Amino acid sequence: MSLVTDKAKTTVNTNMVKEDAQKVVYETKDLNLWYGEGHALKNINLAINENEVTAIIGPSGCGKSTYIKTLNRMVELVPTVKISGEILYRGRNILEKSYQVEDLRTSVGMVFQKPNPFPKSIYDNIAYGPKIHGIRDKKILDEIVEKSLRGAAIWDDVKDRLNQNAYGLSGGQQQRICIARALAIEPDVILMDEPTSALDPISTLKVEELVQELKKDYSIIIVTHNMQQAARISDKTAFFLNGEVIEFAETDKIFSNPSDKRTEDYITGRFG
Numbered sequence: 001m002s003l004v005t006d007k008a009k010t011t012v013n014t015n016m017v018k019e020d021a022q023k024v025v026y027e028t029k030d031l032n033l034w035y036g037e038g039h040a041l042k043n044i045n046l047a048i049n050e051n052e053v054t055a056i057i058g059p060s061g062c063g064k065s066t067y068i069k070t071l072n073r074m075v076e077l078v079p080t081v082k083i084s085g086e087i088l089y090r091g092r093n094i095l096e097k098s099y100q101v102e103d104l105r106t107s108v109g110m111v112f113q114k115p116n117p118f119p120k121s122i123y124d125n126i127a128y129g130p131k132i133h134g135i136r137d138k139k140i141l142d143e144i145v146e147k148s149l150r151g152a153a154i155w156d157d158v159k160d161r162l163n164q165n166a167y168g169l170s171g172g173q174q175q176r177i178c179i180a181r182a183l184a185i186e187p188d189v190i191l192m193d194e195p196t197s198a199l200d201p202i203s204t205l206k207v208e209e210l211v212q213e214l215k216k217d218y219s220i221i222i223v224t225h226n227m228q229q230a231a232r233i234s235d236k237t238a239f240f241l242n243g244e245v246i247e248f249a250e251t252d253k254i255f256s257n258p259s260d261k262r263t264e265d266y267i268t269g270r271f272g
């Protein structure tokens with residue numbers, strides 16, 4: 001089955017980026033979202049490719065977090081939320097009633113703004129997800145823990161203290177534990193909501209390098225306030241403003257030759 005949709009092959013509106021061969025992992029079509037009366041997302045049309053880093057940028061309150069939380073349906077936890085449109089994940093509309101949210105959660109991992117390890121050992125933080133999915137064999141769990149910690153570039157820091165509480169690690173290390181925890185379920189996509197905003201510059205750099213490394217195996221969507229970060233690590237960038245996507249393009253283009261004056265004003269610091 002080809003996962004490349006017709007929409008992905010041709011530019012159909014200003015929010016779509018022309019693609020030839022790359023597979024689309026997520027496609028949002030005319031996505032609207034309201035918190036009560038508040039219209040937080042307006043006609044979002046975006047196609048997100050696999051094995052790329054897609055950055056979501058824009059001023060505070062423009063809908064970045066809301067958008068990323070629609071992709072794993074976490075936003076539904078807010079009781080006043082109403083959604084219309086479609087979110088196709090690997091070609092299936094995840095907003096359909098028949099779509100099991102549990103299936104989505106096994107394919108889509110999420111890393112949050114503040115590192116949020118469980119108050120458990122480093123080992124148990126990583127083994128938690130696989131155990132929930134029924135893996136009990138200690139040898140297999142050991143392998144998953146090592147592979148995930150290596151994948152998150154934190155193995156060497158923690159291999160001699162796997163039984164210590166994850167709270168004893170630095171903020172940057174904790175965030176990499178959270179990334180390892182996301183990797184342990186072998187996701188297809190990793191959503192990151194400002195994953196470095198609570199980190200110091202060195203830890204930020206490590207997480208940025210890691211994101212670049214991870215895109216070989218995963219598709220990554222990252223919300224960031226930090227435009228330099230988006231420019232450094234992403235392949236595509238979507239600029240959100242007041243709940244709309246103003247421009248979605250190759251990151252180089254967004255930062256060197258944006259099509260929309262509002263994008264230019266934002267990236268040059270004239271507002272936001």
Ligand SMILES: Nc1ncnc2c1ncn2[C@@H]1O[C@H](COP(=O)(O)OP(=O)(O)OP(=O)(O)O)[C@@H](O)[C@H]1O
Nearest residue numbers: 035038040058059060061062063064065066067078
């Ligand atoms: N749980 C909620 N209930 C009601 N309104 C909400 C809720 N969460 C977000 N909003 C509103 O939706 C809009 C978009 O918020 P969102 O958090 O998605 O923006 P953001 O771009 O991620 O902002 P920031 O960069 O400050 O995190 C804002 O007007 C916000 O006040």
